[in-house]
Amino acid sequence: MILESLGKTTLSVIKQTREVFLLLGQSLYWFFVGPFKKKPVSRKGFFAQTVFAGVESLAIVFFVDFFIGMVLAMQSAYQLQQLGATIYVAALVGVSMTREIGPVLTSLVIAGRVGAAITAELATMKVTEQVEALETLSLNPVRYLVVPRFLALLLMLPCLVIVGDLIGMFGGFVVGVTQLHLTPGLYFDTTINFLTIKDIMTGLLKSAVFSIIITMIACHQGLSTEGGAEGVGRSTTRSVVTSFILIIIADAILTALFYFAKT
Amino acid sequence: MSDKEIVISVRNLTRNFGERRILNGINLEICQGETLVIMGGSGCGKSTLLRHLIGSMKPDSGEVWMFGQDIAKANEDELDQIRKKFGMLFQSGALFDSMTVGENIALPLREHAKLDEDIISIIIKMKLELVGLRGFENLMPSQLSGGMKKRVGLARALVMDPKIIFYDEPTAGLDPVMTGVVDKLTIDLTRKLNITSVVVTHDMGSVFRIADRIVMLHQGNVLQIGTPDEIKHSKNPIIQQFITGAAEGPISFMQTGDNYLEHLTSKIKE
Ligand SMILES: Nc1ncnc2c1ncn2[C@@H]1O[C@H](COP(=O)(O)OP(=O)(O)OP(=O)(O)O)[C@@H](O)[C@H]1O
Numbered sequence: 001m002i003l004e005s006l007g008k009t010t011l012s013v014i015k016q017t018r019e020v021f022l023l024l025g026q027s028l029y030w031f032f033v034g035p036f037k038k039k040p041v042s043r044k045g046f047f048a049q050t051v052f053a054g055v056e057s058l059a060i061v062f063f064v065d066f067f068i069g070m071v072l073a074m075q076s077a078y079q080l081q082q083l084g085a086t087i088y089v090a091a092l093v094g095v096s097m098t099r100e101i102g103p104v105l106t107s108l109v110i111a112g113r114v115g116a117a118i119t120a121e122l123a124t125m126k127v128t129e130q131v132e133a134l135e136t137l138s139l140n141p142v143r144y145l146v147v148p149r150f151l152a153l154l155l156m157l158p159c160l161v162i163v164g165d166l167i168g169m170f171g172g173f174v175v176g177v178t179q180l181h182l183t184p185g186l187y188f189d190t191t192i193n194f195l196t197i198k199d200i201m202t203g204l205l206k207s208a209v210f211s212i213i214i215t216m217i218a219c220h221q222g223l224s225t226e227g228g229a230e231g232v233g234r235s236t237t238r239s240v241v242t243s244f245i246l247i248i249i250a251d252a253i254l255t256a257l258f259y260f261a262k263t
Numbered sequence: 264m265s266d267k268e269i270v271i272s273v274r275n276l277t278r279n280f281g282e283r284r285i286l287n288g289i290n291l292e293i294c295q296g297e298t299l300v301i302m303g304g305s306g307c308g309k310s311t312l313l314r315h316l317i318g319s320m321k322p323d324s325g326e327v328w329m330f331g332q333d334i335a336k337a338n339e340d341e342l343d344q345i346r347k348k349f350g351m352l353f354q355s356g357a358l359f360d361s362m363t364v365g366e367n368i369a370l371p372l373r374e375h376a377k378l379d380e381d382i383i384s385i386i387i388k389m390k391l392e393l394v395g396l397r398g399f400e401n402l403m404p405s406q407l408s409g410g411m412k413k414r415v416g417l418a419r420a421l422v423m424d425p426k427i428i429f430y431d432e433p434t435a436g437l438d439p440v441m442t443g444v445v446d447k448l449t450i451d452l453t454r455k456l457n458i459t460s461v462v463v464t465h466d467m468g469s470v471f472r473i474a475d476r477i478v479m480l481h482q483g484n485v486l487q488i489g490t491p492d493e494i495k496h497s498k499n500p501i502i503q504q505f506i507t508g509a510a511e512g513p514i515s516f517m518q519t520g521d522n523y524l525e526h527l528t529s530k531i532k533e
């Protein structure tokens with residue numbers, strides 16, 4: 001019994017993984033080949049998605065990253081004070097924000113906000129025959145629905161991560177200056193001295209990978225929805241949970257790669 | 264009928280959903296310029312049959328020929344070309360709810376035809392006029408009633424001037440007058456423009472107003488194909504019950520049969 005259900009789960013995971021990669025392949029196909037077939041990505045759709053995924057996510061990214069930056073500063077100050085090295089709070093906040101916390105946290109927030117919205121929208125379209133209607137109008141759903149979302153998030157998530165990194169460091173700065181008696185100039189200089197371009201680039205690379213995970217999972221879940229309103233709810237939950245797990249796994253793999261690549 | 268060109272030809276179409284066989288070897292030929300009505304009980308597979316005709320579902324076996332091509336085997340590009348020649352009205356209307364009524368109707372034009380925006384706006388107005396919705400182009404689908412959505416769906420299906428139109432219950436949820444309007448539209452399109460119509464409907468009034476031929480589906484099979492007169496005077500008790508709408512008859516709705524008690528108590532015995 002247990003073996004049987006384990007086998008079934010494994011099979012379904014393999015099948016879904018295959019489908020997600022197929023979807024990614026089709027998206028890339030439509031992005032690169034579409035323009036030559038006179039079927040480019042809809043600029044209007046792309047623009048609308050950019051505003052939704054990027055601009056309208058700014059507030060929540062500000063909020064989350066600012067407070068995480070503050071928390072990070074306080075937590076590290078608690079340790080570093082015992083060594084009399086409070087100034088390294090600036091370095092620690094800067095490096096961990098850009099390399100790790102910024103990309104991962106921002107991506108998780110976006111998976112919850114944008115990923116869920118994408119799945120819910122596409123799933124609703126699927127169960128109300130709108131996806132089928134697109135097909136009968138000779139409009140490919142991948143080209144028309146998936147690619148604009150994919151490109152928009154691929155562009156906007158790294159931007160949001162940069163914003164989040166800066167806000168996080170600012171949160172740390174506020175704590176450092178008001179609570180840890182560091183001068184603003186010193187805090188600023190220390191941050192700059194310890195940050196390298198590579199830190200920022202690894203963070204951005206991570207966020208690009210995460211953005212692909214978010215849109216591909218969200219679109220795949222949405223377009224494979226069946227069974228009315230209940231199905232929409234189920235897909236949306238599954239989309240967010242799957243994105244979360246995959247983001248964490250991808251983060252571990254990428255971090256390990258960067259770590260071993262260095263040595 | 265034999266003198267007319269056949270535009271759709273369905274051969275031995277079967278389709279299962281899981282264990283259940285929904286379509287069980289359907290054979291059907293549809294001629295240029297006729298209105299074919301598909302009848303059958305709720306859940307007997309009428310919408311599923313339409314989905315196979317428009318190529319959005321693939322059959323388990325069998326063929327669907329349209330414009331000289333087997334659309335069950337056509338690739339995406341070929342399918343796109345065929346799809347531009349027909350329109351489909353979905354059972355729920357299937358309007359895109361992120362777009363206004365006008366944008367819904369204009370979408371196929373904007374995507375497939377390089378037309379001036381002025382011309383597009385005139386075409387939208389013309390199509391809305393046809394379905395009795397003048398001045399509604401700036402409303403969102405969520406602001407429309409069910410019947411209005413369906414009529415917008417019809418306007419969208421008509422916008423590319425298709426050669427074949429598929430209707431899934433075009434008049435369900437419409438008032439008697441609007442039903443008459445949509446019926447008349449179907450008749451006009453066939454008689455005047457020689458468009459082929461394939462209509463799924465339960466509305467017996469409409470059926471006999473619009474149909475050139477009628478197909479009766481039952482349990483995944485074609486029970487009978489014939490002209491409205493032939494169907495009306497059919498000896499088949501199932502068809503007679505369907506036309507008259509009698510509760511008692513061979514289409515058993517109430518499970519008064521001998522196994523009903525058995526069915527009710529099946530859990531208890533286990
Ligand atoms: N995607 C699907 N997956 C599984 N079963 C399905 C699916 N679509 C339809 N069915 C089943 O196929 C049968 C026929 O459905 P269909 O929608 O074609 O009926 P219908 O004749 O159009 O009914 P109605 O007149 O109520 O619209 C139903 O019993 C339904 O449960």
Ligand SMILES: [Mg+2]
Nearest residue numbers: 309310354431
């Ligand atoms: Mg139906």
